[in-house]
Amino acid sequence: MQKKAIDAPINGDFTNKNILSIGQFSKKDIDILFNEAAATEKYVKKYDGTDLLKRKRLVNIFFEPSTRTSSSFHFAMEAHGGSVKTIENVAFSSVAKGETLQDTVRALEQYAHVTVIRHSEMGAVSVAAEVAQNPIINGGDGVGEHPTQALLDLFTIKQRLGHLDGITVTMVGDLKNGRTVHSLAQLLSHYGATLNYVSPKELTMPKSYTDPFKHKGIAQLEHQTLSGVLPKTDVLYVTRVQGERFLDPQEYERLKLTYTITPKVLKDAKKDMIIMHPLPRVGEIDTAVDSDPRAAYFEQMRYGMYVRMSLLALVLGRSIQK
Amino acid sequence: MQKKAIDAPINGDFTNKNILSIGQFSKKDIDILFNEAAATEKYVKKYDGTDLLKRKRLVNIFFEPSTRTSSSFHFAMEAHGGSVKTIENVAFSSVAKGETLQDTVRALEQYAHVTVIRHSEMGAVSVAAEVAQNPIINGGDGVGEHPTQALLDLFTIKQRLGHLDGITVTMVGDLKNGRTVHSLAQLLSHYGATLNYVSPKELTMPKSYTDPFKHKGIAQLEHQTLSGVLPKTDVLYVTRVQGERFLDPQEYERLKLTYTITPKVLKDAKKDMIIMHPLPRVGEIDTAVDSDPRAAYFEQMRYGMYVRMSLLALVLGRSIQK
């Protein structure tokens, strides 16, 4: 059994690669993926789905529950005509009998061609990838990576704005702990973006993320409030601020309010900007905004399906464009 | 985003309609649905399934567990060649993070073309339908409605007796709390039925249900025992009597026995009548009755699949008859 490189750069060829982190993706790799995703979107809008992965089988292993992500991969596989078994209760079964993560994955992959794994612990998906024979896609490993979320965020921006170059993205909320904003910032650094970080001072973007961008021609600006930032924003990326991160509840309530996106707040925003959120939201965006044509947070989910369809196809050596 | 009418009359056109309550159905709408279901039954019996909904996707969201109903919709979609993701553990995921019902439904529907929702609270499905873009089918909302159950009950009668006009239907058990009998009675009122209500006096059919039928030429008769009623019955519809509804356990045991359907009890019944039950049963029908050709309660499930196949097809603008 020849071991695959676990976390190798995509380097233009997705076939049989594991998709573990966004660090594997060059700008060219993102181009390949997004071309495939755009072609897939067109095809699905016209014909509802494809037969590209007919008879291919995905085992979708969720060691921690995530209805949204598991459903997205599930439908992505089926929309390509493939089969899926989503396993959401692994913990009740062999694992309870003392089986290792590696054995569970190696056993289940025997039935299928590709594996998605979600796990609560950082690094767990890579550990599984070390022994797996089929390509592994990381569906999120705790505070580690969630590469398909980052890629779908970027793809949403590309499809909605029409391009990625030189845009201004404003990130709001808990930027210290928000895995999605860290990954999106990293991807955006390929495109010469201006990044506004709006957060309470306890929850600013960590230096370990911002420092590497300094040499990449990325403008990075920190703010404590949204005022003044919105008129120049192309993408407003909102995240949850979780109360339990604050020492002072009053401070929390005060700040939370300043970040709540309402129709009134959006009066200052451009007509052609978009509003994103990784969901679930718990009040950060007023539901009155849902009917605003700039709201893109539900559509984000659909773009996620196209991106996941494309990744599944590409790691299996297929393309809708051939 | 243009909002759909939430609970609009079908009025001859199912396409893109929500299916929330049987009040939406005119007699003509029932005809359309049952013609489709009868054609579907024929087709499935001959060819096992169809490709009518190939590449269409159903998201089947069960906020409360119901193996039977979720499986019925699941197989209904797949028997039409479509894809399904049944989500039965929503509560463990985003909802636990504080997401609203509306957001959960709007997010998940992005992957699919039609949504089934089951919820423990009356009105919850309508609340979701207010914001949903895809057609929503109510899979039961607590003490509210369960329209597909009522429709499958009526379809079972039609297929087994050959017609619906002027039949005598005897309902037995807990008629006060039984959602299924309320809905079935409402549907039967279109067809000039005679309705016998057999129940203990604590559990009679509520006036709010029986009163509206008085102006529709429906004969309604209350009884405390089955004796004398069976010889004229075309459909015996049995429901569970739950002990905890009674104050007096002895009274419960006494009455329960009088309603137990046994081969002996059925000696008085017509040769061509049928026995129905929404299931699960807990002793109301003796298993010795299962081999009686008049027993229709398991077959009811299969008729349910045909009715659900037909609803899924019609709301998606398709028909097996075209």
Place this chain on the structure above:
Amino acid sequence: MQKKAIDAPINGDFTNKNILSIGQFSKKDIDILFNEAAATEKYVKKYDGTDLLKRKRLVNIFFEPSTRTSSSFHFAMEAHGGSVKTIENVAFSSVAKGETLQDTVRALEQYAHVTVIRHSEMGAVSVAAEVAQNPIINGGDGVGEHPTQALLDLFTIKQRLGHLDGITVTMVGDLKNGRTVHSLAQLLSHYGATLNYVSPKELTMPKSYTDPFKHKGIAQLEHQTLSGVLPKTDVLYVTRVQGERFLDPQEYERLKLTYTITPKVLKDAKKDMIIMHPLPRVGEIDTAVDSDPRAAYFEQMRYGMYVRMSLLALVLGRSIQK
């Protein structure tokens, strides 16, 4: 409703038979099944899957969780182009309302063509088979039978060694309580095997299993350690030794170590033998053995899918060979 024979010999014809125990299988029946499974393996390796069971529906009812077995049947059905609904939370639903096992199975089978049942209690699957109309496949009933596991074990040996006649099989571990070794020994007795039983004396193979083989020309040898046995072994079948079966923890630790399969232990083994394990393992086989070409325990899972695909096809009257 004509009742099927519940546990009838296959006798050359699988169509509409229940698959409840390996006692139903003659040597000829095993031949039929393995020819089908070998043809299926070839087909799946070449084309990923088939359309043999397109539009057929399997209801996969797991009253006790078993991710591996439920996934195997799930993918087996889908790899043949069929549909599946796997039900893993039956206990939360109708059963909780007091429904009998028989009613649950009779209700759910209405939607489908074949049923797989897993249950924690011996005999439960047969009880369901008594009333079921569709063919029932036993997916394991507690300390009772797990016929598809035994058949996949035998098929793995056949495919890996090329034949089954006159081989030497060494079984290691808890042979008293190990359902899999009992069933495999029973199947091997058709082929004139030599069986080595290696176990602590508290956990030897029960006489009720070994006695019937004495008249079938089977050599049976008991050992307490592996030393001396390996050089003549064609198949090393390892099972878990569960600590809680021992009265003396020190004795357990001592014996456990003597049964742990490591690269060093395997130096005495033949070059063309194979190592099997029903999984999950908890230390009985060192992971350093995983890369040894003689390790067959993960591949066993894939052979299981082919065997289950074949059983599903044959009971539904289909064959990939026609």
